[in-house]
Amino acid sequence: MTGTEPFDDVALLVSKAAGGDQAAWNEIVGRFGRRVWATCRAYRLSQADAADVFQQTWLRVLENLDSLRDPARLGAWIGTTCRNEALVALRRAKRAMPVGQPWLLDRPTDPDDDPERPFLIADRDAELWAAFRRLSPRCQQVLRVLVVEAEDGRPSYENAAAALDMPIGSLGPTRGRCLTHLRQFLTEGISGAEAGS
Amino acid sequence: MNDPTTPDDGRLLARLGAILNDAEEPPADVMELARQSFTLRRLDAELASLVEDSDGPAASVRSVAVRGSAREPRQLTFQIVDEQGRDELIIAVQVESVGRRRRLTGHLAPQGPAYIEVRQPTVPKARGVDADRRGLFVIDDVLPGPMSLTCRRAGGPAVATQWTLL
Numbered sequence: 123m124t125g126t127e128p129f130d131d132v133a134l135l136v137s138k139a140a141g142g143d144q145a146a147w148n149e150i151v152g153r154f155g156r157r158v159w160a161t162c163r164a165y166r167l168s169q170a171d172a173a174d175v176f177q178q179t180w181l182r183v184l185e186n187l188d189s190l191r192d193p194a195r196l197g198a199w200i201g202t203t204c205r206n207e208a209l210v211a212l213r214r215a216k217r218a219m220p221v222g223q224p225w226l227l228d229r230p231t232d233p234d235d236d237p238e239r240p241f242l243i244a245d246r247d248a249e250l251w252a253a254f255r256r257l258s259p260r261c262q263q264v265l266r267v268l269v270v271e272a273e274d275g276r277p278s279y280e281n282a283a284a285a286l287d288m289p290i291g292s293l294g295p296t297r298g299r300c301l302t303h304l305r306q307f308l309t310e311g312i313s314g315a316e317a318g319s
Numbered sequence: 320m321n322d323p324t325t326p327d328d329g330r331l332l333a334r335l336g337a338i339l340n341d342a343e344e345p346p347a348d349v350m351e352l353a354r355q356s357f358t359l360r361r362l363d364a365e366l367a368s369l370v371e372d373s374d375g376p377a378a379s380v381r382s383v384a385v386r387g388s389a390r391e392p393r394q395l396t397f398q399i400v401d402e403q404g405r406d407e408l409i410i411a412v413q414v415e416s417v418g419r420r421r422r423l424t425g426h427l428a429p430q431g432p433a434y435i436e437v438r439q440p441t442v443p444k445a446r447g448v449d450a451d452r453r454g455l456f457v458i459d460d461v462l463p464g465p466m467s468l469t470c471r472r473a474g475g476p477a478v479a480t481q482w483t484l485l
Contacts, residue, residue, distance in 0.1 A: 139357075147357040151350065159345035173349045174484055177440060178465040180353040181482035184360050207484060214374050214393075247338045254335060269336040301328055304335075 136193035151180060154197060158204050164266040165208040165285050167215070175211050179204040205270065209281055216287070253307035261300035264288075268297055356440055364469055364479035367410055371396035372483075397468075397480040408478055410470060414485060421461040421485050427454030427470065436469040437461055445469070461485060 135153075138146035158179055162172035182203050183196075190199060254262060264286060271282045283290040369375075373394040393414040401407045412425040427433055433450040437458050450456040450470075468480045 144354075144357050148354050151353045155345050155350055155353065156343070157340045159343060159349070160340045163343060164339065169346075173346070173352075174464050176345065176349050177352055177356065178482060178484040180356050181359065181440070181465050181467075184356060185366060185482060187360075210372070210374050211484060247334070250334055251338055251342075254338075265332070265335060266339060269332055269339055272332060272336065297328075301331060304331065 132196050133193040136187060136190060136196055140187040147184075150183070150196070154200050157197070158200060161201065161204045161270045162208055164270040165205075165212055166263060167208060167211055171211050171215065175204065175207045178207050182207070201270075205278075205281065209285060212285055249308060249311050253304055253311050256307045257300060257303055261296075261303060264293075264296050265300055265304070268293075352440060359438065359440060361469075361479050364477040365399055367397040367399040367408060367470075367478050367480045369395060369481045369483055370398045395483060399478055408470065408475075410468060410478075410480055412468070417459070419463065420459070421463065423456075423458040423461055423468075425450075425456050425458075425468075427456075430454035431472065433470050433472045436471070438467045438469065440465055 135146045135150050139150060158176055159172070162175045167175060179200065183200055186199075190196065254265070257265070267282050267285050271278055279290055279293055283293050286293070288296070371394065373391070395412045395414065397410040397412070399407045406428070409428040410425060411428070412423050415422045415424070423437070425435070427450055430453045431450075432452055433454065433456075434447055435450055435456050435458065436445040436447040438445045439462055441462060441464055446458070448456050448458050463485050465482050465484050467482050470478045470480075
């Protein structure tokens, strides 16, 4: 999704998997699985919906193995596919809600969301992570969606606005505000740590 | 919308992205299902693409307009075109919720009898129904989740619809 994966390597995996090599397929799933999952979760799909979108994304990859124009760009293709599928799933969840129900941003934090996250985070990222977690749930979500949308360098603000259920025009100012808060918490966190040492 | 992101914003978001992307391991069973899906690959059928979805991205304006109203049945249209760009087969499906299951009511164009199979990753065996002479078919008890239909007709290749999340 960042395009940093070694070119030949991914193209080779795709061609092996297209040739029927299960091990190559497993490697593809292993390599991109976390990012696909992160995308599902950024859109705040329930665990069950996220699992469905995850599975659906891989089935779409599977049926396109032979026809990918640029196999080296597999990561980007997977990312786009997953975001589109997540958006459709989200739209259906939204439709199922009663009129006027603030359905997304005000949902209680998913209890699955927090506890296991930090252990995968490297020390150097811990401060940024801690600062991020101090943001309001709304800011956290806005930044999550923007980060995922920005992944392949062509963020769709339309999709992000739809996913966040906010007017497209307020996306930029909200992002700016959230990033300001994030920087502020980051500075406080660092200076706090220095003061304490 | 203009992108007011400063280079600093970009760097901060990129760092955040790296953390968020790697932070959470997908559940083991979800990963296993993804690996196992390799066995669902079909080499024997032509692919009919999803060309219309009433819940799809192109429907965003409309779904905002109907937001909160009673859920209308979802309409899916799959299509396969021949090398000259002519419609070879259209499979149109209406999806209704019946309890926690889904009922698929479909029709084929051109019309005519066929055998329609529904495949789902969570269901080990594909189930089939007959489409009648007008190309009409009904499939009950489809589970929420990804599904694909395979259409078999006398004298033609098998056609499988693009995987679609119900």
